[in-house]
Amino acid sequence: MEYQPPVWMQLLPWVLSGLFGGMLSVAWLRPPSPPPQLPESPPVFRPNAQVERQTFNADAAIMVRFVRPEMADQYEASLVRVKEAMDRSLSPTRHRQAIGWRVFRALQKATNGDLVYTFEIDPPVKDADYAISGLLAEGFAEQGESLFRRYSECYSGPQNLLDLKLVNAFAEGAAVGR
Secondary structure (H helix, E strand, O other), rough: OOOOOOHHHHHHHHHHHHHHHHHHHHHOOOOOOOOOOOOOOOOOOOOOOOOOOOOOOOEOOOOEEEEOOOHHHHHHHHHHHHHHHHHOOOOHHHHHHHEEEEEOOOOOOOOOEEEEEEEEEOOOOOOOOOOOOHHHHHHHHHHHHHHHHHHHOOOOOOOOOEOOOOOOOOOOOOOOOO
């Protein structure tokens, strides 16, 4: 049986070329704009407040995150803490989430110089919550708030979430439309 790469690996070149091609085409069509203003304070983690759930109910998912270059080390250290939270969880759902979740940093920077990180989730656990705030709160209790603050202050702008539907798998014998 031939090797069949995961769905996200098959779709990644198309998604990234679309994202970067779109960014480049927009940059060519309009004059340069001033850099976006960063919020005065990063998002605040409130363990007892209603935290928005982040769920994916598709064949695969990609989260695209833009990080300020000077915050790369802090961001990647925060991702290590997220992995630790998932590893120490007693929840079988969290362990299933970890199996299909990989994080990449693009070798190319965004047009404004930000670093681009993608969270590739293939396959997503249906209806499972992927919100980082919740993962950190579960894994580190009292430290969850400060860990989430350190994580979220690295962002330069909003994240992009993409639920992906498999429409074609080019490898022979690959499953389509799971």
